[in-house]
Amino acid sequence: MTSIDPFFKRVYEVVRQVPQGRVTSYGAIARYLGAPGAARMVGWAMNQSHTHHEFVPAHRVVNRKGLLTGKHHFSGTNLMQELLENEGAVIEENRILNFQEIFWDPLLELDDLNLI
DNA sequence: AACTTGACGGTCA
DNA sequence: ATGACCGCCAAGT
Numbered sequence: 454m455t456s457i458d459p460f461f462k463r464v465y466e467v468v469r470q471v472p473q474g475r476v477t478s479y480g481a482i483a484r485y486l487g488a489p490g491a492a493r494m495v496g497w498a499m500n501q502s503h504t505h506h507e508f509v510p511a512h513r514v515v516n517r518k519g520l521l522t523g524k525h526h527f528s529g530t531n532l533m534q535e536l537l538e539n540e541g542a543v544i545e546e547n548r549i550l551n552f553q554e555i556f557w558d559p560l561l562e563l564d565d566l567n568l569i
Numbered sequence: 570a571a572c573t574t575g576a577c578g579g580t581c582a
Numbered sequence: 583a584t585g586a587c588c589g590c591c592a593a594g595t
Contacts, residue, residue, distance in 0.1 A: 491591075493591070500575085517578060
């Protein structure tokens with residue numbers, strides 16, 4: 454049994470703070486965790502997010518341009534998009550049109566992080 | 570053990 | 583605006 458990488462665990466904790474109807478990006482999470490440039494690792498963590506024991510709203514994490522790059526990792530053909538649309542995101546061609554409006558930056562929103 | 574592949578993002582031409 | 587390159591580093595082959 455492989456223990457979950459502590460970095461992954463921090464990633465999941467941040468993602469769990471993303472409010473419904475808001476989205477963040479892989480890079481924003483990496484920066485917040487003090488690992489700028491390690492956005493790919495956040496992506497990898499999200500890839501494994503389903504193995505975490507607590508719910509991780511992975512659909513709320515997109516790339517820095519608002520593209521639904523993780524779409525393929527959800528079941529069905531359009532689950533990620535549907536989940537986001539249900540929360541108010543406006544999506545067209547795999548891109549969140551109101552991205553700027555609903556973007557949630559942990560660096561700005563989570564001043565106090567006793568949890569992480 | 571070497572090489573490739575990513576749910577990324579910044580820089581530079 | 584678009585695209586190549588590069589740093590990042592865990593997993594898969």
